[in-house]
Amino acid sequence: MHTVEVNNLVKDYGAIQAIKGISFNIDQGEIFGLIGPNGAGKTTALRVISTLLQITSGSVKVLEYDVKKNPEEVRKLISYLPEDAGAYKNLTGRAYLTFIANFFTYKNTKEMIEKGITIADLEDRIDDKVDTYSKGMKRRLLVGRALMTDPRLAILDEPTSGLDVINAQEIRKIIKDITRAGTTVLLSSHNMLEVEYLCDRIALISDGIIVERGRPKQLMEKYNASNIEEVFTKVVQ
Amino acid sequence: MKSLNNIIKKEIKELLTPATIIPIVVMAFIFGSIGTSMEGIQEELEEKPVIGYIVQDTGDLVTLAVSIIDNRSEVVFNSTNINDKSIGLEQIGENDGMALIVITQNFSKNIHNNKMGEIEVYWIMKGAGIMDSISSETVEQLIGSINYEISKSLIEENSTINATIALNPSNKIDTTYFKGKEFNRLSPGIIIGLLSTQSFLFPIVMMMIIIVAGSMVISSMAMEKENKTLETLLTLPVKRTSIVTGKIVASAVVGLIFAIIYMVGMSRYFSGLNFSVQELNLADFGLALTSDDFVLMGISLFVALISALALCMLLGTLAKNYKSAQTLTFPITMLALVPMFFTMFADFDTLPLALKALVFAIPFSHPMMAARALIFNDYLLVVSGIIYVTVFAIVTISIVVWVFKTDKLLTGSIRLKKFADLRKHYRSR
Ligand SMILES: Nc1ncnc2c1ncn2[C@@H]1O[C@H](COP(=O)(O)OP(=O)(O)OP(=O)(O)O)[C@@H](O)[C@H]1O
Ligand SMILES: [Mg+2]
Numbered sequence: 001m002h003t004v005e006v007n008n009l010v011k012d013y014g015a016i017q018a019i020k021g022i023s024f025n026i027d028q029g030e031i032f033g034l035i036g037p038n039g040a041g042k043t044t045a046l047r048v049i050s051t052l053l054q055i056t057s058g059s060v061k062v063l064e065y066d067v068k069k070n071p072e073e074v075r076k077l078i079s080y081l082p083e084d085a086g087a088y089k090n091l092t093g094r095a096y097l098t099f100i101a102n103f104f105t106y107k108n109t110k111e112m113i114e115k116g117i118t119i120a121d122l123e124d125r126i127d128d129k130v131d132t133y134s135k136g137m138k139r140r141l142l143v144g145r146a147l148m149t150d151p152r153l154a155i156l157d158e159p160t161s162g163l164d165v166i167n168a169q170e171i172r173k174i175i176k177d178i179t180r181a182g183t184t185v186l187l188s189s190h191n192m193l194e195v196e197y198l199c200d201r202i203a204l205i206s207d208g209i210i211v212e213r214g215r216p217k218q219l220m221e222k223y224n225a226s227n228i229e230e231v232f233t234k235v236v237q
Numbered sequence: 238m239k240s241l242n243n244i245i246k247k248e249i250k251e252l253l254t255p256a257t258i259i260p261i262v263v264m265a266f267i268f269g270s271i272g273t274s275m276e277g278i279q280e281e282l283e284e285k286p287v288i289g290y291i292v293q294d295t296g297d298l299v300t301l302a303v304s305i306i307d308n309r310s311e312v313v314f315n316s317t318n319i320n321d322k323s324i325g326l327e328q329i330g331e332n333d334g335m336a337l338i339v340i341t342q343n344f345s346k347n348i349h350n351n352k353m354g355e356i357e358v359y360w361i362m363k364g365a366g367i368m369d370s371i372s373s374e375t376v377e378q379l380i381g382s383i384n385y386e387i388s389k390s391l392i393e394e395n396s397t398i399n400a401t402i403a404l405n406p407s408n409k410i411d412t413t414y415f416k417g418k419e420f421n422r423l424s425p426g427i428i429i430g431l432l433s434t435q436s437f438l439f440p441i442v443m444m445m446i447i448i449v450a451g452s453m454v455i456s457s458m459a460m461e462k463e464n465k466t467l468e469t470l471l472t473l474p475v476k477r478t479s480i481v482t483g484k485i486v487a488s489a490v491v492g493l494i495f496a497i498i499y500m501v502g503m504s505r506y507f508s509g510l511n512f513s514v515q516e517l518n519l520a521d522f523g524l525a526l527t528s529d530d531f532v533l534m535g536i537s538l539f540v541a542l543i544s545a546l547a548l549c550m551l552l553g554t555l556a557k558n559y560k561s562a563q564t565l566t567f568p569i570t571m572l573a574l575v576p577m578f579f580t581m582f583a584d585f586d587t588l589p590l591a592l593k594a595l596v597f598a599i600p601f602s603h604p605m606m607a608a609r610a611l612i613f614n615d616y617l618l619v620v621s622g623i624i625y626v627t628v629f630a631i632v633t634i635s636i637v638v639w640v641f642k643t644d645k646l647l648t649g650s651i652r653l654k655k656f657a658d659l660r661k662h663y664r665s666r
Binding site: 013047050051052053054072075076078079080082084085086087088089100103104142145 | 464465466468469471472473474475476643644647648
């Protein structure tokens with residue numbers, strides 16, 4: 001059984017067709033990257049898999065559950081980090097993590113909060129209000145929130161956006177680590193270095209269609225490129 | 238200068254959107270119609286009251302009194318026999334009149350003998366709103382001018398009557414029939430005053446709670462969207478129903494706390510205003526609320542608050558940010574103000590059918606009307622109201638939960654696909 005199974009997925013926003021029939025599978029423990037230019041449909045695809053958007057046609061399965069038929073079961077398995085998410089402004093970082101953890105009554109919430117605090121790594125600022133955080137601090141808190149729940153599938157939309165080089169590297173390491181513990185990761189990114197370093201497999205999406213896919217190494221060989229950025233420009237143009 | 242223009246232009250463009258203009262237009266329209274109804278009140282005050290009279294006495298002062306009555310009112314019944322009282326009341330009632338004035342035997346003689354003359358007024362009271370107090374006021378004025386004219390003629394005649402009687406020759410004795418009850422020595426004005434807590438305090442407090450709690454729900458939805466916390470919340474293992482219920486219950490609790498604070502504050506305010514005759518007590522006239530009544534009122538308030546909040550949730554799903562949330566509280570404010578004014582101005586029973594339907598349909602009317610209705614044991618109105626509002630709340634909550642289950646909340650595309658197609662079609666041309 002695949003962890004994620006996307007079959008001929010189509011998503012319309014009213015008259016705009018954002019996704020025009022894409023299919024891919026992700027296996028357990030894999031890091032799968034969706035890359036593509038702005039407006040290609042990456043966020044839309046991630047939001048469909050996260051049970052946020054209704055499927056126009058096609059199907060999405062997460063483990064044994066169909067996203068359309070069993071969204072509530074899927075929500076127990078996943079964790080979604082939106083690309084421009086925020087946290088409740090007048091909560092402290094710790095209170096925010098506690099608020100989220102309390103939805104997972106079937107897990108050990110105390111451990112969960114500790115894990116979130118460790119990932120966020122905000123030191124004593126964790127007890128300050130979210131309102132006072134910098135963009136990067138907020139992102140770290142949200143990454144902590146997304147990964148602390150030990151999801152079977154983590155869906156991360158541009159996880160390191162807004163982070164400086166050091167912070168971004170740290171987050172990448174954390175993402176790699178959680179896959180060793182059995183979590184599967186589906187992410188989108190504009191950072192080709194990140195993609196190359198993190199992803200086991202990638203799919204290049206453009207204008208709602210997957211135009212290329214494979215392991216980063218394979219693709220570089222195929223396009224005779226020295227890095228994924230070159231592959232990206234060659235495929236998209 | 239150029240950059241200043243640039244800023245002004247952009248600001249005006251942002252401020253003058255349909256969302257900001259429509260509420261103002263509607264507001265203007267509503268104030269316009271309030272003005273028109275005020276004119277109506279003015280006319281009513283100028284209109285002659287419809288009454289009847291029984292005059293047993295034939296003295297000179299009575300002749301004066303009768304000529305004033307004939308002059309200043311529309312008389313639909315008159316008699317000289319005190320036994321005609323019930324027939325008279327019936328006839329006046331049929332003619333939509335409001336009072337039977339009885340001037341007893343010896344009226345003139347008493348005054349000439351330095352005793353006050355007695356004018357008995359039997360009131361047919363229809364409702365306990367402001368409109369009703371205005372119409373009873375016209376009769377009060379009539380009695381007042383009888384007293385004044387008699388006094389004037391006594392003084393002009395230079396009669397030997399002592400000054401106290403000459404200045405205030407007649408005494409009015411009221412009996413009021415209202416909702417099948419008889420109230421001795423109470424005029425409609427006093428009864429309306431006694432009911433002021435029910436007629437004014439409850440509607441005002443209810444209106445405030447709805448607006449305050451309602452805008453809390455709407456802005457809470459707007460904040461979730463503006464701060465981008467909604468998406469995260471919707472991917473957590475939590476039922477949509479729990480999210481909706483949680484938000485509604487939280488605001489309902491806060492709303493009820495406000496209700497208690499307002500209630501305490503406002504009742505001080507009202508007693509400070511000295512609205513009614515303070516020594517009089519509703520309970521002395523069998524006009525008290527039993528504990529069962531309070532339970533019914535509580536239920537009525539509760540279901541109305543829930544339906545208000547559900548309605549606000551529905552509006553909140555349309556809110557894109559904090560600014561649009563402000564605009565969205567407008568329909569709720571209107572829905573709270575309309576029944577408040579109606580409850581203050583008139584009794585449900587006395588409204589024309591179309592208005593009755595409107596007032597009944599607005600769920601917030603019911604707790605506003607409940608107290609006054611319960612005092613007069615109008616259980617049918619209160620209980621049917623509770624049933625209606627409960628159904629309204631359930632339906633609205635189901636719609637909200639449905640919206641939460643679709644992706645309309647996030648994509649904000651309530652507009653129909655067809656409409657979008659049409660736009661695309663026109664754009665491509
Ligand atoms: N709520 C919406 N209503 C209408 N169209 C939308 C909506 N959200 C996204 N779209 C459209 O869907 C298409 C795909 O958008 P999406 O956000 O998935 O792109 P993306 O690949 O994540 O881009 P980026 O790299 O800029 O984040 C775009 O054309 C976009 O305009
Ligand atoms: Mg995106």
